[in-house]
Amino acid sequence: MTRSSSRSPSTSSSLQSTSATTSDAASSRPNSHDLLDPSAAANGLPRTPAPPPSSDVLVVGAGPSGLMLAANLIRFGIKTEIADSRPERTVTGRADGLQPKTIETLKQMRLAEKVLLKGVRVYDICFWKSTATERLRRKGREIHYPPEVVDLLDPFILLVHQGMVEQLFMDDMDERKGHVRRNLNFEGWKSLQMKNRALEATFKNKQGDGKTTFRTDYIVGCDGAHSMVRKSIPDCRAVGASSDSIWGVIDAEIDTDFPDLWSKAVVHSEQAGSVLIIPRERNMTRMYIELKSETREGVPKNELTKDFVMKRAGEIMQPYYLRWRRIEWFGRYQISQRVASRFSTDDLNVFIAGDASHTHSPKAAQGMNTSMHDAWNLAWKLNLSIRGLAKRSLLETYEAERRKIAKDLISFDYEHANAFSAGDAKALAQNFKTNVRFISGVGAEYAPNVLNVPANAGASTSPWPLVPGCLPPPAKATRFIDANPVDLQLAIPMLGQFRIFVFASDPCGSSRPFLEALGSAHLGQGSLVGRASAAANASYTLQPPAFGESDTFIRPERYTPVSGLFTYALVVAGLGAGRDRVELDRLPPLWRESRWSVYLDDAAELDARRMSCAEKWWGGLARGEVAVVNVRPDGYVGSVARWADGSRLSGERAVRWLDGYYEGFLKGD
Amino acid sequence: MTRSSSRSPSTSSSLQSTSATTSDAASSRPNSHDLLDPSAAANGLPRTPAPPPSSDVLVVGAGPSGLMLAANLIRFGIKTEIADSRPERTVTGRADGLQPKTIETLKQMRLAEKVLLKGVRVYDICFWKSTATERLRRKGREIHYPPEVVDLLDPFILLVHQGMVEQLFMDDMDERKGHVRRNLNFEGWKSLQMKNRALEATFKNKQGDGKTTFRTDYIVGCDGAHSMVRKSIPDCRAVGASSDSIWGVIDAEIDTDFPDLWSKAVVHSEQAGSVLIIPRERNMTRMYIELKSETREGVPKNELTKDFVMKRAGEIMQPYYLRWRRIEWFGRYQISQRVASRFSTDDLNVFIAGDASHTHSPKAAQGMNTSMHDAWNLAWKLNLSIRGLAKRSLLETYEAERRKIAKDLISFDYEHANAFSAGDAKALAQNFKTNVRFISGVGAEYAPNVLNVPANAGASTSPWPLVPGCLPPPAKATRFIDANPVDLQLAIPMLGQFRIFVFASDPCGSSRPFLEALGSAHLGQGSLVGRASAAANASYTLQPPAFGESDTFIRPERYTPVSGLFTYALVVAGLGAGRDRVELDRLPPLWRESRWSVYLDDAAELDARRMSCAEKWWGGLARGEVAVVNVRPDGYVGSVARWADGSRLSGERAVRWLDGYYEGFLKGD
Known part of the structure; x- marks a missing residue:
């Protein structure tokens, strides 16, 4: 099969069509281990063209899922190339929350400590409400992960900026001579019918005019909601819908007399809409501000400026004052809930993971976590397959397991987003309680397959038994x-x-x-x-x-x-x-x-x-x-x-x- | 008063007269923040001589106590210079154990996590013995810090190399633009009778022939057992005695079938002597090997070579095999138990801390810990004094508090070393039990003074009450x-x-x-x-x-x-x-x-x-x-x-x- 990438208009819409505005913090120090596209280095002398980079696995995209995948493959000793379209790591904005299971995963990689030192820990969630006749007041304060509901070693959300998570993996790869090649736009791949390095992938260089090709056995697209790798997989479609609700998101240092700024807080004003407040490292606050009514009232999308969103946040928070000391990032997004119809080619040599395979609302802090766990699931299976130790059945479990989780996530997200928009504190609290294991990440459960073999009845009498396809409880x-x-x-x-x-x-x-x-x-x-x-x-x-x-x-x-x-x-x-x-x-x-x-x-x-x-x-x-x-x-x-x-x-x-x-x-x- | 340093023969003997031999690990990476002596940089051009470095505090010696002091002073905003005679940080050997209280102290400085990640944790202690008629066997295995005896947040010894501790402080200072000036031998100081910068200290440059002078208000000698600063303090003598027992110490990667290699283990052979085994980071083991009988039998000190000591260790450990994979460091030392007669000048402007003020046996892992706590005690008192916020009575508490601890340490150490040499597992275990609070560091208790005001009777009914002059129990x-x-x-x-x-x-x-x-x-x-x-x-x-x-x-x-x-x-x-x-x-x-x-x-x-x-x-x-x-x-x-x-x-x-x-x-x- 020879195939170049589909260039037809996208069948999916993006998760976050964000526009970074101010960026006066989060120093963007140069990464010595980021390699610029080599063909962009024009030294003016004639030279023999270098052979194309050759790898066992080519990872497209150096966000959290791509880097989680690459860091693990490199540790396992798999020859891995990573190509990313961006000139550097995420500097501001985007994802910010690590769930308990993700902290556990990073501990398994011996990487958690650095982010635990720097992140902010959220242990509870508060619900606030005002109506036309009632002043804003706290309706409830709950433990986010109640120990009687879910048994967690680290029962909190760790708020750290996505760029810090990316840096963690890049530093780990750097120790092991792994590098990200930057400014490369994926264009497509073709099968070479060779014994080894059976695929050739082509990228357009963003600096200079040239192309860069890679020879590889496997390609994994971790290239986000607009994934070009997804589009290159035959019969692969992003299935689902976009809601018409629009949200603004702001990362800022703020000054306020609102007392619950350092908990996760949902503030709902019947008059002005909803804000979700999440504390962040470096004294920052993230605010998600609902703009649904505006679109209903026909305010054009491009008038939903930063100033408009800031003003709206202030209205929702009244009578508490809200002063903006420093704004680090502003974005807007429209919720899109989609799951790719397949996660790989028939030949099991081109895969997708992360936002490339599923998109949803960011407000339950699931995206970065689920994406990294796609990669976590795939990495060891690729390792054993590449080493010739595994049957085909092993790689087949990737789509079976992770597509189920993506669908579970969309189902939860749909209810969660609805409860959120309705501003019903009780419904939202109930939705949380029902889904709290899933939100924490330890509730991501795989169905029976060759890897997960159900036990005979009576195998355990524990109320938290070992269940094949599930995580063991902490002990x-x-x-x-x-x-x-x-x-x-x-x-x-x-x-x-x-x-x-x-x-x-x-x-x-x-x-x-x-x-x-x-x-x-x-x-x-x-x-x-x-x-x-x-x-x-x-x-x-x-x-x-x-x-x-x-x-x-x-x-x-x-x-x-x-x-x-x-x-x-x-x-x-x-x-x-x-x-x-x-x-x-x-x-x-x-x-x-x-x-x-x-x-x-x-x-x-x-x-x-x-x-x-x-x-x-x-x-x-x-x-x-x-x-x-x-x-x-x-x-x-x-x-x-x-x-x-x-x-x-x-x-x-x-x-x-x-x-x-x-x-x-x-x-x- | 004008005074140059005493050059008369030392009245104290050294704690460790060690000779590093092999050094094939622990990479000695150059420290970008170590400044070489500036006058040593000869560029051949005539230039105006730079004015002498000027500081609030001049710290002499960049070991654990000097760096603990300097790192804290720099954090407090005190202008601090640090001069050290060595060309770089400790690369191999010397101290290796952090006690629970030291871990707590590093946590208070937000520095503990890095060493906790890399160190080895010792939770128990084992006692082994052989006689002429009885094969070597385990006589006991005890929890090192039993929770019913001592209430500790981190109930273990953390084994990390002294150089890692030094690096921790140097990195912290680096973040705050603090630097160590190296290759400078302290010679003496004189009083300048000036309003500010009342002292002038002189150093001999080890590279080149020149001298370097510093203007400063305070000098603190953290320059070890042979302290020249101690000798420069009028009427200050190191009081105590040396034992004639000689020990060899080896840091090595070893291969053995001895089962308790990863606990602290005391192995006593009536025939061949004693070994103390301490596990270390990087798969290393530290062994202290007693050579007392040799000196009694008149083996000259210089024949106590590395090979001799290795052979002796093998004999003590029999019938278990002991193979040396890699030796990182070898040293010999004679135990000297001394406390300086005073810790400062009458004017309270020249102080000593750490080994400069007390020396003792290294085997209970107290030296580095006590030394850092001298500095920890002094740093904040200097800060408040330099800022003009404190009365003279505050600085007076330094000697009162820390000299008591040094004397407590010598008393404990004397009994401990005797019990150790006697090879009596029961006596040693009993000595440990009696002194375990002290060994952990939380038993370092200060007498009543202006800072520690005894409570009225009945102030607490807790079995672990708050006692002025003591640490609060963890809560x-x-x-x-x-x-x-x-x-x-x-x-x-x-x-x-x-x-x-x-x-x-x-x-x-x-x-x-x-x-x-x-x-x-x-x-x-x-x-x-x-x-x-x-x-x-x-x-x-x-x-x-x-x-x-x-x-x-x-x-x-x-x-x-x-x-x-x-x-x-x-x-x-x-x-x-x-x-x-x-x-x-x-x-x-x-x-x-x-x-x-x-x-x-x-x-x-x-x-x-x-x-x-x-x-x-x-x-x-x-x-x-x-x-x-x-x-x-x-x-x-x-x-x-x-x-x-x-x-x-x-x-x-x-x-x-x-x-x-x-x-x-x-x-x-």
Whole structure:
């Protein structure tokens, strides 16, 4: 198939047709690792044209989803090029909120701390209302993520500017010699019918007249609502509708006597409309101001100026005063709720992610989060596929999983935006309560497929059980080797590998035969997992992960001492378990090697619900019982099972069960 | 008085006579902010000699204590020069452990996060022993900081290399245009009899032949065990003794089957001696190896080579194998336990801090910590003195407070070192248990003086009460304005200001008259605190604090809206308190302005002991009761008092009580 990009008028409308105006803060320091389009460098001397950049994956677009994808691929050791049409990272405006699940994801990448230091944390949400006869007053103040509704390690929204998130990824890539090529407009791609580097993508240089071509095996379009990559995928349409409501958005430092400026606040005036107030880093405030009535009344869109919007905000906030100290950014947008009809080509070699695949209202702070999680879902699947370790079925799960989430998001967003515009504080609060797990990100749940294999009934009696296709609830444990308390779901760094957690009460005694059987199978060639491990290790030897200077402190090698494909984790838990039941040198060999992932389930007092890990994940374990969970590289539960005892027979059954799971999507030869 | 430095032979011996050998890691990247001695730059052209650098404070020595001092002074807006004899920061070896209190201190400076990310955390300590007849085995494994013994927010030792700590401060100074001048050997100082810049200090340039002079009002010698500044202070001697025991110390990456490598471990072989094992960042291990028997047997000191020490370590660790993958640093030292007879001149214009004022054994990881806390204690006192806000009595407290701690440290160290050498695991464990508060740093307690005014009997019924001269126990609260959970003792950034915490149950109702009275006095000129505030504000207007880019995220101005000398903090606590009792705009003016330091005492479930702040700090508050604590800029409790009700009369008494406290050391005119 040879194909150039469609240049027909867009079938989708944009999420945000914004116009940056003032930009007097957020210093736009030059990024030493941004490469300008090389062909734009005219030195006047004749020279041999450089061969086209060649990669395993070409990422189009260096926003949060493109950078999340590229940063992970580069870490995995995948040859990755990133091309972006903009001359630099986002300097002002656009997205600003990281949800709890996104913070967790950044922790899995060891990147969260920098933004946690700088961001503003929002823990509650306030509702205000005025009518023609009633002065503006607070109708309610609620905890945004109530602990009895949703179990979160970081139960807050972290407000940081999108540019800071982009910088985080760029710095991480920089450590690993990854770069963004800038000022390149994607035009299209064609299939080359070659063995390797099967695609050729063409870009127009924004500086100079030339074109730049890339040879690559995969293209991923993270190029936003107007995605040109989406348009290049046959039969791919953005399906949905735009509302006629228009909103203004302002980032500013303001002076006001409104008391709830540092909570998330919804202010609804029956007379003048609605404002959503969100506190921001650097003493800033973001305000979303509704302009719906104007369009109804026929005020032309281009008269909805910054001054008009500022004045309207002041009217809604009355009788509180609102003075503008400094305006950093102003934009307008029209809500468009669309999902792409497909997320990839039939050949599974051109994909879309982020705004390219779905658009919606920005007000629940979902866009940047969902977009990054598209990339988070795709990155490890591409890695295993490119390394020849995965069956086609693995890459197929990307569209199945992420398109469901996009549709869930649109459904939620539709109700949420309606409740918001109606100004009904109670309805909005109710909408929040119903959707709070989803908004936090931990409620993004995947349907059963080869990766997510439903458990037998009765697999857990916990009220928050492990469910394949869902995230495990946060749990605390003590790492045996150094007695450090850890978050069990985060303790093993994300290195593109699966995590096999075995829960057993007596690993050097009655549970030892089980561990011995499982370990032997994994070290040998008699099981699919053993063969897959060997193939992965060979691949990572040829094409190793890219480690950066920060990894000298993390020591990734501690977590994959046996296999680049699996971390074997042991949680000493259940009746009779205890520190005295463990000596590392009395564990079977595979587990002795895996000494950095042996845990004691004795840290319940650190958990928000004061529950042990076994209680949370399994509803407790009976005496002698052994339980196993496969956790996917992206942290989702893959499959779970439990055995009544730690005998060799149970261990051999577990080996067959594991092989059964992994052969759904791994090659094992 | 005119005085040149004493050049007579040292009366003290050094703490560590170390010889760095191998140094193949810890890249010594050039520090752009290190200025070489300017007179060493010979450009061959004739030029007008630059005037001598002029400063409020000249810090001699850029190790942890000198940099802690300089970083704080620069933040406070004090003109500070730093001169160091070394060509660059510490690259390998030397100190490596940060105690819990030091982590807290770095948090108060907003600097802890970077080292927390990179350091190794030690939570437990193991004791091993072998005899002629018994194979080496574990005799005990204990929690290093047991929660029932000591209440710590960060109950671990953080192992990070001293050079990383130095870099942390240098980066912070760099943000604020502070620099270290290098290759300068301190020679002496003389008094100039001038109004300002009363001292002249002379340094020999290590590069080139010249001298460099500095004009300054204060000199602080942070120049280590061999301090030349100490020798320049009349009648100042290092008093104490050296032991004849010699230790070797190795930083290495090792390979071993010893199972407790990632805990702190004491290994004692009756045949071969003792090893102390401490895990380090970057997969390193530090080993202290006892060589006492060699010196007794008359092995000459210079035969105690690296190879000898490595071999000895291997013998002690038998039957476990010990392979050396990479040795980063090797040193030898003789323990010397000395305290300087005085810490300053009579004129209180030349001081010493850190190793210059006390030396001891390194094995309890106290040196770097105590040294930094000398500087932490001195910095804010110098700031207030230089600004003309403090009486002489304030600077006098430095020696009184820190010399006591140095002597406490030597007493503890003597017993600790003896227990260690004796190899008696039980005695060592007992020594630890007795001293664990002191080792953690939170047990450093100051005697009563003008700053630490003992409370009346019955001031608190808490088992961990607020004691003047001690640190407040950690406590959790909710910041009212943004509903963020905070650590109450850390929530207000250290800006050189006192913190006045008022605990009251009904600040907009029955406690309001108290707050009103206190606020009026502080805003006016009728009280000493009001006048001192006004003088401080005038001083900070003329000579403002130095803010860095990271402060744009911290917003220091939120915590000193009324006064550069005081943060007014309100904790809504006690019987009947609750969120519904507070509306910011119904608070009296001073408290309305102080909106970023209003807290709700409703976060007991986040506390390790599940206690509310009022329970912890006051043993609970009766209905209507109001309690006030003055917290010093360095976080120590200054004075405490409580009143039965929130009436205006009680408030007026509180004003007089506050004036009485502050006039002990503040000028108020």
